[in-house]
Structure formats: structure tokens, C-alpha cells
Amino acid sequence: MREYYTITELTREFEISTRTLRFYEDEGLIQPVRRGRTRLFRPSDRHLVKQIMRGKRLGFSISEIREIIQMYREPPGEVGQLKLMIKRIEEKRGDLRQKRRDLEETLAELDQAEESCVERLVELGVNT
Amino acid sequence: MREYYTITELTREFEISTRTLRFYEDEGLIQPVRRGRTRLFRPSDRHLVKQIMRGKRLGFSISEIREIIQMYREPPGEVGQLKLMIKRIEEKRGDLRQKRRDLEETLAELDQAEESCVERLVELGVNT
DNA sequence: CATGGCATTTACGTAAAAGTCAATTGCGCC
DNA sequence: GGCGCAATTGACTTTTACGTAAATGCCATG
Structure with a gap:
């Protein structure tokens, strides 16, 4: 290092x-x-x-x-601060989980889009 | 609808x-x-x-x-366009996969951070 | 028919996140 | 000690993604 x-x-x-x-x-x-x-x-x-x-x-x-x-x-020393911190962390994780759902949905739709393109190529007789 | x-x-x-x-x-x-x-x-x-x-x-x-x-x-009708489209879709999926890695890493670090906080609370004798 | 409540267009404003440029300043090296 | 290069500071500019205000249209309702 x-x-x-x-x-x-x-x-x-x-x-x-x-x-x-x-x-x-x-x-x-x-x-x-x-x-x-x-x-x-x-x-x-x-x-x-x-x-x-x-x-x-x-x-x-x-x-x-x-x-x-x-x-x-470092976690704070005071109980109130600690609890607040935990609450904030939970919120951010909520954010991130939402992003993950968005991500999976978008990926799924892109998969679909790509498949349509490939199908179309096959229809046109192109060797993939 | x-x-x-x-x-x-x-x-x-x-x-x-x-x-x-x-x-x-x-x-x-x-x-x-x-x-x-x-x-x-x-x-x-x-x-x-x-x-x-x-x-x-x-x-x-x-x-x-x-x-x-x-x-x-709708997928385009022309072969060149289709291939280009597929390439672009692949790129975007690369983007999204990177984002997914970022997401998982961030979530893991937040998990850790939260655990540290909870541990600290236990040390302080707080009932979780 | 006037009043209220959405809707629209046009135009200017703004906050965030840097990019760009200019004028130094310090450091290693011959 | 002079050179060159990297680094620094400060000021100004730019781009993106809207916000906000002003003036006006459209229509239902009392």
C-alpha cells in the first residue's frame, strides 16, 4: 500500500x-x-x-x-445520535433498493428490446 | 385502461x-x-x-x-441500423451492470455501517 | 357575465457540478 | 541560480434540468 x-x-x-x-x-x-x-x-x-x-x-x-x-x-458516541444515524442509513438503503428495482426493470426491458432486434435480423436472414 | x-x-x-x-x-x-x-x-x-x-x-x-x-x-428495418442498435443496447447494459456493482457495494458498506452502530448501541447497554 | 380554476406560451432565472483560463508558486535538477 | 514542469489559487464560464413569473386562453358554474 x-x-x-x-x-x-x-x-x-x-x-x-x-x-x-x-x-x-x-x-x-x-x-x-x-x-x-x-x-x-x-x-x-x-x-x-x-x-x-x-x-x-x-x-x-x-x-x-x-x-x-x-x-x-466511526459511529457517534451518543445514543440519540446513534439512533438517528441508523434511521438515516435505513433511508439510504431504501433509496438503493428502489434503484435496484429500477435497474432490474430497465435491464429486463433492454433484454426484450435486444431480442426483438435479433429476431428481426433472423427474419431478414442474417446469420447471427 | x-x-x-x-x-x-x-x-x-x-x-x-x-x-x-x-x-x-x-x-x-x-x-x-x-x-x-x-x-x-x-x-x-x-x-x-x-x-x-x-x-x-x-x-x-x-x-x-x-x-x-x-x-x-420498434426495431429498425435496415440490417446496419439493427446491428448498430444491438451494439448500443449492449453498451447500455454494460452501464447498468456497472451501476449494479456499485449498488451492491454501497449496500454492503451501509450494512456494515449499520452493524457498527447497532454494536455500539449494545455496548452502551441499549435494548435494541 | 364574471369568477375560479386549469392550461398554455414566452422569457428570464437559478443551483449544481464542474470546465477553462490566467497568474503565480514551489521543487527537482543540471 | 535558472529552467521546466507540476501544482495552486481565483475568477469567470458553461451545461443540465428545471423553477418562476407574466400574460393570456378556455370553460364550467353560480
Whole structure:
């Protein structure tokens, strides 16, 4: 496991710009350490970026991603906070389960669409 | 099955604004018929809206949704077009499978996070 | 027939999530 | 110590997906 990654290493790995990484820092999603003014990304920062990209692909907004990231952190010490956290996690899971249903339905419809196309090709006498 | 739906019926059903439905029409996603100037939404239009909302929840942009919707339509008659269509469908399915992986990973991490919270509650002697 | 309630069009506004550009600044190296 | 390159900051711009306001049409109801 590497000690640190530079900003450009991460931009290459995740195919995003430096602007984007700095934007995520401004938004409080990541807090790379500094040597002088230069950002140094630890493995944990890199992992956060991975989680952010996942969230993006799933259509979550920055603030939703921020919420999710907070859920991955150490559980709070106070009972009320803990219960609230659990409630929030449950809500997000509800979100995700809805997305899963949407996903399966869409995949099923695309399967159907593809089959229609293939059938049509067969009708036209094309060797598949 | 109803003949027609009014715009407000659909806004209530899908919890979106009239502005949004008109916007989708401008974008060519739906083409409700007219009585005078008033839009009448057929069951097929309603189904399209349902598919649009699904796409939105999955984080697809309007133009991606437009592409997906075109895939649901009648397969084209020409062989080249058909093959192209099949290729595009395959690409979208790749997208969706990636999203599914992202989804499962996120769900797994949320499960973990919730368990940590529950454990913490037990440590604190709270009856769950 | 005027009032209320939807509906429509046109036009401008806006928030989120970056992209782009310019002007530095620091660092490794010869 | 000068060069070149990567990194930084800050300001401005852009795109997407609608929101909002203003002016007006259409029609049923009292």
C-alpha cells in the first residue's frame, strides 16, 4: 500500500480533472494532507474518491454523497445520535433498493428490446 | 385502461411539475396529442413518463434517457441500423451492470455501517 | 357575465457540478 | 541560480434540468 498519491495520479486513475478533486475538497468530501501547499492523498483519501465516483455513477448528488460518506465513519458516541444515524442509513438503503428495482426493470426491458432486434435480423436472414 | 390523462393527473401521480412534463416534451421524450392547445396524455405517454422517472432515479441524463427510450421502440428495418442498435443496447447494459456493482457495494458498506452502530448501541447497554 | 380554476406560451432565472483560463508558486535538477 | 514542469489559487464560464413569473386562453358554474 502506497504512502501517498499525487493529485495527477488520482486524476488518471479515476479519469477526472484536478479541478474536480479540488472541488470535492472544497465540498468537504476529502481532506488530503499537505506538504507545503501541495496536496498529498493517502490511501484513505483514494478510497473516499472511489466511493464518491460510485455515488456519482448511481446518480447521487454531492450532498447525498456527503451524507453517505458520513455513514461510513466511526459511529457517534451518543445514543440519540446513534439512533438517528441508523434511521438515516435505513433511508439510504431504501433509496438503493428502489434503484435496484429500477435497474432490474430497465435491464429486463433492454433484454426484450435486444431480442426483438435479433429476431428481426433472423427474419431478414442474417446469420447471427 | 383510461383513454387520456390530463397534465395535472400525471404531475400528481409522478410528483413532478407541469413545467417538467412540458420540458420533457420540448426534449422530445414524449409527444402527447392535443385537443385545441391542451395536452392529452395517452397510456403510452404515461408509460414513457414512468420510464423517464426510472432513468432519472438511476442517474441517467435526459439525453441518455432519450437514447434508452429509442431502444424500446420498434426495431429498425435496415440490417446496419439493427446491428448498430444491438451494439448500443449492449453498451447500455454494460452501464447498468456497472451501476449494479456499485449498488451492491454501497449496500454492503451501509450494512456494515449499520452493524457498527447497532454494536455500539449494545455496548452502551441499549435494548435494541 | 364574471369568477375560479386549469392550461398554455414566452422569457428570464437559478443551483449544481464542474470546465477553462490566467497568474503565480514551489521543487527537482543540471 | 535558472529552467521546466507540476501544482495552486481565483475568477469567470458553461451545461443540465428545471423553477418562476407574466400574460393570456378556455370553460364550467353560480
